[in-house]
Amino acid sequence: MRIAVFGAGGYTGKLVLAELNRRDIDTVLVGRSTERLTEAASRAGLGTVPASVRQAAAEDHTVLVHAFRDCSAVINCAGPFVLSGGAVVRAALAAGCHYVDTSGEQRHLDRTFTAFGGPAEKAGVTVVPGTNDDGLPSDLLAHLVAERVGPVRELVIGLDVDSGDAMPSRGTIRSGLENIDTFTTGGLGYEEGRWHTDIAARSTALTFPGGAGPIPVAKFPLPAVVTVPRHVKARRVEGVANARLVAALAGLTPAVINAVPEGPPADSRRKARWMITVEALGEDGSHARGVIHGTDMQGTTALIAVESAHRLVADGAAAGVLAPSQAYVPADFLRFLGRYGVQWSVDGPGTAVGG
Ligand SMILES: NC(=O)c1ccc[n+]([C@@H]2O[C@H](COP(=O)([O-])OP(=O)(O)OC[C@H]3O[C@@H](n4cnc5c(N)ncnc54)[C@H](OP(=O)(O)O)[C@@H]3O)[C@@H](O)[C@H]2O)c1
Structure with missing residues (x-):
């Protein structure tokens, strides 16, 4: 190969x-x-x-x-x-x-x-x-969570990062600036069979793994909002992130590019944490939740x-x-990531799974 x-x-x-x-x-x-x-x-x-x-x-x-x-x-x-x-x-x-x-x-x-x-x-x-590190794990997790509830009325994908002193890479900031309108508006949401730029997020707070309780979230242009409706039958899919992260990215300016190194050094990367939650509400009122989290966004990518x-x-x-x-087979790929320290679980109707 x-x-x-x-x-x-x-x-x-x-x-x-x-x-x-x-x-x-x-x-x-x-x-x-x-x-x-x-x-x-x-x-x-x-x-x-x-x-x-x-x-x-x-x-x-x-x-x-x-x-x-x-x-x-x-x-x-x-x-x-x-x-x-x-x-x-x-x-x-x-x-x-x-x-x-x-x-x-x-x-x-x-x-x-x-x-x-x-x-x-x-x-x-x-x-x-x-x-x-964000698009693939959230897409795979969303598939497994949605399976638990059958046809989905509402699926919410949430992201939080605790990056410590690991600043995003220069290239990530450059890409953020090129798409700044999606960060200021929250990007796409999915409803009733198509993607829209103008629908507001309904979720205002989510609890992330390791967190003491719900924290404020706001609409965010997560890649999984584009991919998940291609394999999950859902009436509505929305992406949100920690409101502090949303505000920081929406406020990016070109000056930041030259103020950061090419990318974070290895020791900072390994202390940084990323967390994704997926909540699904079924058409029948059933509920399932999945979480996945790990360290080192760039190494995981x-x-x-x-x-x-x-x-x-x-x-x-x-x-x-x-x-x-x-x-890919979602649980199989997630089990592969589990061998590298990524932890995940899915709870809802049926037996809890994870790795
Ligand atoms: N860092 C991560 O782990 C991570 C995680 C998720 C997503 N991403 C995404 O991955 C992308 C890359 O990030 P990065 O930090 O690696 O950026 P980077 O250090 O700026 O690297 C980008 C590379 O792309 C090359 N390039 C750009 N436009 C090109 C073109 N038209 N023709 C040929 N080469 C071109 C650049 O070539 P030159 O050297 O010639 O300029 C450079 O080698 C970003 O979109 C980022 O958001 C990164």
Whole structure:
């Protein structure tokens, strides 16, 4: 199996390289600066085999297709995805490579499903956008929680982070700024068969794992709001986050980019915590709840992106653009994450499960 990493010279790209190296997976580095790619390869302990470093910008379609040509899958780490993500998906399809990315941008996910569903099916390729620390775990958990209640009247996905001194990476802030309108408005909600930009969140407070009680939450553009309705029959799906986090992201300014390092150092990352809750209310009035939490958002993203690409190549999935729960067996993937310290549980009608 050979996996291409696009944007391999960036902060997330380097963590993905380290994870591929740890798993001994043949890796091709692709990006627009040979110098940065070569440095990233050596920092990840990959050595500098010339054939594994390929220069291509997202905008150079022919060069990019050529760079992906002999790879089984592409992991795209080059944000902001609203700017260049579509071009990389198009090149992966043309090269016949499966595709995953680390995007959390609702608009990129939405466009990927709309623009590339048919072309991916035709190319016999699987595309799974949003395989990061928040998009994939919340999508898988939501699937398991929804199963407990049958047809869902209302599904609420909540996010909280306790990042300590681990500031988001520069690239994450850049992507946030490119999508700032989704943070100020809360982005998409799903109701009665379609996505809307103008529906308010109903939830005002949620209890997160380890918390003493409910804390204020506000509408937030979670990637799972785009993916979950593709596999869960729900009348309404909304995404919310800790109101303090929502206010901080909505207040981002370009000045912050230069005030933070490329990304948090490893020791800060490992002290940071992320928590996701999913609450489902069934049409019959039944209720189920799931939680999932872990540390190290950026390291977990690398673990998830590599495992997502690996599963597409090793196990296969239907051709097309898929939500994580359509491409993978939800409980099985969550059990895999459990081996790396991610804890999760689902409670509701039936037997409690978790890992
Ligand atoms: N950090 C995480 O764990 C995490 C978690 C969830 C989601 N994400 C998302 O992952 C993305 C990357 O974050 P990051 O911190 O790794 O950013 P980063 O350090 O700025 O890296 C971005 C990489 O993408 C490359 N790139 C961007 N546009 C390109 C284009 N048009 N053609 C070729 N290469 C291009 C950049 O190349 P140059 O070096 O040539 O500029 C750089 O190597 C962001 O959208 C972020 O929100 C990250």
